[in-house]
Each structure stands twice: as structure tokens, then as C-alpha cells.
Amino acid sequence: MIKKWKINSTKEILRGRIFKYVSCSVTCEEENFDMEMDTLKFADWVNIVAITPDQQVVMVKQYRIGTDDLTVETPGGAVDKGEAPLAAAKRELEEETGYQSDEWEELGWVHPNPAFMNNKCFMYLAKNAVPSGTQSLDPFEVLDIEHYPLSEVPQMIKDETISHSLVISSFHFYYSK
Amino acid sequence: MIKKWKINSTKEILRGRIFKYVSCSVTCEEENFDMEMDTLKFADWVNIVAITPDQQVVMVKQYRIGTDDLTVETPGGAVDKGEAPLAAAKRELEEETGYQSDEWEELGWVHPNPAFMNNKCFMYLAKNAVPSGTQSLDPFEVLDIEHYPLSEVPQMIKDETISHSLVISSFHFYYSK
Numbered sequence: 128m129i130k131k132w133k134i135n136s137t138k139e140i141l142r143g144r145i146f147k148y149v150s151c152s153v154t155c156e157e158e159n160f161d162m163e164m165d166t167l168k169f170a171d172w173v174n175i176v177a178i179t180p181d182q183q184v185v186m187v188k189q190y191r192i193g194t195d196d197l198t199v200e201t202p203g204g205a206v207d208k209g210e211a212p213l214a215a216a217k218r219e220l221e222e223e224t225g226y227q228s229d230e231w232e233e234l235g236w237v238h239p240n241p242a243f244m245n246n247k248c249f250m251y252l253a254k255n256a257v258p259s260g261t262q263s264l265d266p267f268e269v270l271d272i273e274h275y276p277l278s279e280v281p282q283m284i285k286d287e288t289i290s291h292s293l294v295i296s297s298f299h300f301y302y303s304k
Numbered sequence: 305m306i307k308k309w310k311i312n313s314t315k316e317i318l319r320g321r322i323f324k325y326v327s328c329s330v331t332c333e334e335e336n337f338d339m340e341m342d343t344l345k346f347a348d349w350v351n352i353v354a355i356t357p358d359q360q361v362v363m364v365k366q367y368r369i370g371t372d373d374l375t376v377e378t379p380g381g382a383v384d385k386g387e388a389p390l391a392a393a394k395r396e397l398e399e400e401t402g403y404q405s406d407e408w409e410e411l412g413w414v415h416p417n418p419a420f421m422n423n424k425c426f427m428y429l430a431k432n433a434v435p436s437g438t439q440s441l442d443p444f445e446v447l448d449i450e451h452y453p454l455s456e457v458p459q460m461i462k463d464e465t466i467s468h469s470l471v472i473s474s475f476h477f478y479y480s481k
Binding site: 128130131132134140141143144145147151155157158160162164165166167177187188190193194195196197200206209213216233235236237238239240241242243244245248266269270271277281284291292293295296298299301303304 | 305307308309311317322323337338339342365366370371372373377412413414415417418445446448452464469
């Protein structure tokens with residue numbers, strides 16, 4: 128039976144805008160070796176499947192530097208220090224889209240990538256989502272709010288309109304409810 | 305209609321073991337501002353849902369430094385330079401688990417995280433997977449090969465035994481076939 132390795136020490140190599148790059152000195156006692164491993168420390172994230180009373184999904188279209196392209200994603204963002212994930216989800220949905228919901232449900236959580244990232248992404252369902260709140264974007268956030276029929280989402284994943292693994296994971300939880 | 309931003313210049317800040325950290329100078333012409341954005345450049349990845357003739361999924365249990373814990377994942381890894389994703393999937397499955405398949409199928413691909421990562425993860429289905437190959441682990445790769453009934457996977461995602469977003473995305477594609 129495989130066992131956890133032991134972290135002997137960690138060293139912060141670099142602090143980026145959204146992550147810390149930390150090198151870890153680890154021991155694998157089972158096989159008796161030491162090695163250095165890279166990790167990236169992020170805040171936890173939230174992702175929201177927000178559905179309007181007429182069964183439209185509220186999506187965000189924006190430019191993403193990672194892929195140097197526009198993406199269509201469910202709203203989401205980072206959990207602030209000391210903030211509960213559900214509170215972060217409510218805040219992010221309203222700030223990013225202006226939408227609010229009176230019917231929230233936990234969908235589940237994932238590790239975005241346990242191989243080198245420490246954080247979790249918590250997924251929520253927001254039913255009866257309506258534009259009753261106040262959109263409040265960061266100065267450099269530029270996005271379009273779009274609505275797609277919930278029934279079209281499986282096809283949007285198949286035809287690569289939706290390509291973000293965390294968004295696909297959110298919809299997986301939604302469809303497995 | 306929202307438009308792509310323009311990358312004016314890029315600067316490599318740091319080269320980690322599995323990524324390059326690159327800072328980009330970008331212009332949003334629509335809103336007329338410039339800014340610096342962080343990106344992480346990775347190789348593309350592959351992920352394999354390998355199913356044995358008796359409907360067991362071949363999984364890998366290993367220590368992951370990101371979450372400092374053991375995980376249960378489908379086999380996967382990085383695509384080598386110049387390698388086709390399907391060739392990488394066949395190679396990774398055999399190297400990591402010793403399994404081979406004579407019936408490969410593309411499931412789809414995702415962006416692990418377009419917000420700051422450039423790469424894609426290609427998902428494959430390997431039917432009739434049998435241990436006819438040669439396992440060939442890296443010197444510091446320590447893992448257990450485990451088999452789970454395919455029918456138990458939805459419950460394993462629900463109870464958080466499977467938590468990796470890319471593995472969940474792979475199974476989403478498998479179930480949407």
C-alpha cells in the first residue's frame with residue numbers, strides 16, 4: 128500500500144499575481160529517496176452554474192491570456208481570505224454578472240490539479256438567477272454576459288465552445304445530481 | 305461584441321521543472337488600456353480512460369505534492385515535443401501501468417485552465433486494456449495500479465475518491481459519448 132511522502136521543508140521561489148511558486152524538499156520513505164518538487168499555491172476558487180427562470184445558463188465571454196483567445200465560461204473567481212466558499216460564489220456571481228439567486232445548492236468540489244496545485248474549486252448551482260444585483264467589475268475586467276439554453280450545454284461542450292475543464296466539471300456535477 | 309486583446313511582448317520570468325512562467329504585456333483596444341498578465345506555459349497533456357475486458361477501469365494511486373495527499377487518477381502525462389497526442393496516450397498508458405489496448409477512441413480535449421495556462425489536455429478511451437506491455441516508470445515515480453468497476457466511477461466522483469478536474473472531465477466525455 129502506497130504511503131504519503133513527507134515534506135521536510137518548503138521555500139518560496141516567487142510570488143506571482145495569482146499564485147506563489149514554492150519548491151518543496153520531500154522524502155519518499157517507501158523507496159528511500161529525497162527530491163525537490165514544484166508546487167503552485169493558489170486561493171480556493173468557486174464556479175457557478177446560474178440558471179434563469181426560463182432555463183438559460185448565465186455565461187461570461189472574455190479574453191483569456193492563458194490561451195490568448197476568447198472563452199465562454201460559467202462565472203467564477205477566487206475565495207477571499209476568511210470567506211466561506213458559498214459567500215464567495217454569491218459575491219462573484221453578482222460582481223461579475225449582476226445576477227443574484229435565492230436558491231443555492233452545493234454541486235461538489237474538485238482539485239483543479241493535485242499534481243502541483245494545492246487548491247480546491249467549489250461548484251454551486253444558483254437557480255432562479257435574475258439580474259437584480261449590481262455588477263461590479265475590476266478595472267481591467269472586460270466581459271460580455273451571454274445566455275445559452277441549458278439544453279444546448281452538452282452540444283457546446285462537444286463542439287468545444289465550452290473548453291474549460293473546471294466548467295465541464297461543474298456541468299458534470301450538475302448532470303449527476 | 306468583445307474582442308481578443310493584443311500581446312505586445314512577452315518575458316520569461318522563470319523556468320520551473322514542468323512550466324515556464326511568462327509575463328505578457330497586453331493591450332485591450334476596446335477599453336484602451338495596457339496591462340501585465342501572468343501566464344504559465346506547459347506541454348500539452350493526455351489522460352486515458354482505460355477499460356479492461358471485464359469492465360474495470362485502470363487507475364493509478366500516487367502521492368501528489370500539490371495537495372500533499374494520495375490521489376486516485378486515470379493514467380496520464382505530458383505530450384513530448386513533436387509527438388502526436390494519441391501516441392503520447394499509448395506511451396503513457398504503457399509506461400505508467402504496463403497496459404496496452406488495441407481499441408483507441410478520442411474522447412475530446414479541454415483547456416485545463418485558459419485563464420493562465422496555455423495547454424490542452426487530450427482525453428482518450430482505451431478499450432480491451434490488458435497488461436501485455438512493459439511498465440517503465442521514471443526513477444522517482446512511485447505508484448500503485450488499481451482496478452475499479454466502471455459502474456462505481458460515478459459514486460467515486462460523488463464521494464471525492466476521484467477529485468481531479470481533468471479526470472472528472474475525461475469521465476464526462478466518456479459518459480456523453
